[in-house]
Amino acid sequence: MSYVKPAELATRILDAGESKVFMSTRDTLIRAYMAGAILALAAAFAVTITVKTGNALVGAVLFPVGFCMLYLLGFDLLTGVFTLVPLAWLDRRPGVTIGAMLRNWGLVFLGNFAGAMTTAVLMAIYFTYGFSVEPDAVGQAIGHIGEGRTLGYAEHGAAGMLTLFVRGVLCNWMVSTGVVGAMMSDSLPGKVIAMWMPIMVFFYLGFEHSIVNMFLFPSGLLLGGDFTVVDYLVWNEIPTLVGNLVGGLAFVGLVIYATHARTGPTREPKATAGQVPA
Template sequence: MSYLNPHEFVGKMIDAGEAKAFMSTRDTLIRAYMAGAILALAAAFAVTITVQTGNALVGALLFPVGFCLLYLLGFDLLTGVFTLVPLAWLDKRPGVNLRALLRNWALVFVGNFAGALTVALMMAIILTYAFTVDPNEVGQRLGAIGADRTVGYADHGAAGMLALFIRGVLCNWMVSTGVVAAMMSTSVSGKVIAMWMPILVFFYMGFEHSVVNMFLFPSGLMMGGDFSLADYFLWNEIPTVIGNLVGGLTFVGLTLYATHARTGPARRRPAAEEFGIPEKVNA
């Protein structure tokens, strides 16, 4: 696995953020749509495996296949652009301003949501034979997830909202680490291995990913989950988006940028005599 040092891959992060800020509306929406759809399929895959095996670890071990595919295909997730595009703004790349940043985020959000919603509808049709029968065990599990992770938080009030927000922060700490880790290698195998590890952590720990939730909760509603659309947005999607932004930007983007792109001045090396070591005398 060819490895790039931090200074090199942080430069790639900034370049990627700049490229995304200037991408056309059409391309941004297409790439975001496909990213949302592929990640939604991976989530459906992981839930199916968990239900059929009774082992959540197996589902978590296999979920990263979707993330790896969408990254290698050059598609964009909201969680990734939250981390990368602001770096181009901070680096004062010409033309990358707040308007360009917000435009990118908005387009990627819309594209991700449309892609995830498409797969949610397709899975609902499959699991209910086009809504003519009750959902099977996988469909019932999707409905239960939606209720547990909306009204389940609401039952705890402010403490539940804080827990939800922190889960969003931790999620994109791991997911954005996966995005960055892929830039550390120049080989496909190296990228996949590097991405797989943090994505496994986020999924198994039950952290909140805004794009995964764009699939889980609409599909849960279609499966008869005991929660409402308002519950979904207020008690999951909106706080999760904010948590994902804070987690990815604070713990991944800004920390790497600050210490590898805008490195602080090195401390002065003390002269030998300051330690009582006599200078060498040339013969």
């Protein structure tokens, strides 16, 4: 059968987290770079659809195509390793240390950022004919996204920061569900369906994804958005990273680990009156 039961899924998750730690620096960077670039292109695709159709739901329904492609190709997002690698450490897998985990996170962050920035520059050239004209409607929309999701939070002070953090938590609850969803099935259609659903939810609800934002906000700056790099880091990227870590680990990784990987033995049913235990 193509469906993988939760107990086996938990084992696959732990094995995947362990494998990330021991991946070479070269492979980690290459896979993270491609993941960031593909996800950024999917974000540009979804924004383009939303602007041209005027329907955000259509953009959200089609955005997961990028997420599915990158995971089927074996590439890595920081939001995914935030969830997978700590579980391998918690399970005391040999060689999985705090230092090794932080090394993996750092390399994936750098690769994702470089890939997203590459796509940001290429799309900015695309939107402006090599910076020779004003950005088109889609380019202008991306610039405004950057303003609204930095200065918009800043206007609300502490309440805005809390909202930003919570959106980061909710985002990686859904995204990490998609990451483990790819392991729920051994068939290609099963993997795609399991990934598609939660990613569509996160994108339509406007949650904050640190890797998507590595594309949207640098793009916004390149396309004339009225905010600064400091606004981006303080009022989006850093709180989003923390929220993504908490959301993926608390609501996906630790839950599956606690109830499927570390669950107690199944109790034998008690015999009722008149029955002889088997």
